[in-house]
Amino acid sequence: MAGLLKIDNLAKKFGGLTAVSNVSMHLNQNELVALIGPNGAGKTTLFNLLTGVISASSGSIVLDGRNGAVTLNGKKASQIAQMGLARTFQNIRLFKEMTVVENVMVAMTDRFNENFFSSIFRTPAFYKKEQMMKDEALKLLTIFNLEKQAETKAKNLPYGIQRRLEIVRTLATNPQILFLDEPAAGMNPEETADLTRLIIKVQKMFQITILLIEHDMSLVMNVAERIYVLDHGSLLAEGTPAEIQDNDQVIKAYLGEEV
């Protein structure tokens, strides 16, 4: 199945500054796509547009997934997340004062409907639902070797594990597409290699589409099937890792022109 997410002429202007201009791209089912570009190219702005954190000035985003074709423009971030577009953040955003398992359970809020009165009067139905949520959260944590830290507060986790927890949390929303914003930022080569394996595992195991922003080229070239290059807010190139490596324009954008 092709064309899970179609982005058409998407643009965002902040006053006089055009952060993203006329970007058109698409994501296919079960594809792992990378989005690269120099600092300030508009990669994170594009993510924010796609996940509804900010709204687009023009253009359209259409999701053609398990619920049929839906236009995502003008939808709230929480609605978009409920439709199956989940994301992580460049600067980790966990619920710091909550435990690891609670962090994952929050992400299930929309999928498990606890009746208000049954939770207030603690009916057997409440305990059953609560156990179901906890079991599912623990199952996810076990897949990522986090089950031992389940009762630790998120703020007390080491940096690399916080990143991993953020990915687990997005998976708890039962996503169709996962947006990862610089998952390897601040990691050493060994941790990056671990993360690379983890990303591939997630994609295979959960059968989801992943769009990844990353500066670490070893990660990008290893995992990405296709690469989009963004520069000054517009698309510079698109292609397989090999094609991008040989693209003159891309080299120019990163390294500058030959003297």
Place this chain on the structure above:
Amino acid sequence: MRDNFKYNITWLIIMAAGFYMINTLILVGIVNTFIENMLVTIGINIILATGLNLVIGFAGQFSLGHAGFMAVGAYATAIITSSVSGGSGFYLSLIVGIILSVVIALIVGIPTLRLRGDYLAIATMGAAEIIRIVINNMKITGGAAGIFNIPQFASWPTVYIMVCITTIVLTNFIHSRDGRAVIAVREDEIAAESVGVNVFKWKLAAFVFGAATAAIAGSLHASYLQTIAPSEFGIMESISVLIIVVLGGIGSITGTFVAAIALGVIDTILQNFGALRMVIYALALILIMVFKPSGLLGTKELSIKSIFKKIKSRKEVI
């Protein structure tokens, strides 16, 4: 499942024991009307402050309008019980007060909860002032003189039971899916939105919930003291509830209990000191804030579950 049953029964026994203890102390004569009065004030403050703690401590929304919702409950009880006396009148007024405060909280909350931090504080403070001024200028509420000779119904047992009920409902709410969503909103709004939590809805839910508990406290206040006037529900009342929340620990229901009891006792003891009372009171607050800025208990909670687990693990060691 059986464990949960055990915890719930333990709490029930603790509540019943507390009731029995106060009852005995009154019968024996150790607790006179003066102290009983203090206990009721503490009880009402607990209801007010736990409700506000849900809004400030758990949902992270800085509201300064708690006294306004308390006024709604108080006037509902004053007006209704003046014509329908007895228990039925009181409980009817309690429900009317809750419904009215929920409606007003929705009207106030929908526009103001989009604001953040200090702006929200000012907006909710303004909303509470509007409620007070409306009451001040209406005929049915007795204007600035207020309402007196309200038939007394709520004595200490009613207050005690209401404290138990509101605390059970609040803590059960906090320790459920809904509570987790509310806390997630406090922790990080953008992250909460990104995992499908409707931030605005849960903020509003906590705010409305807090307003409803304030109305219950207002009803008890009116019914116990038998006279109310609009001037009681000014900004100072909101702030004194806020002090209890901050002192006990923002985000700790147990802390709110401790602070409400401690302040109630200190306040009663200091009544012998006359003018010095407020000075000592303020000094005590400053000292606690200097040495324990996160409040007496921080975010810690008394949990029967963890106590049971501790005992169990100790037994296993032996």
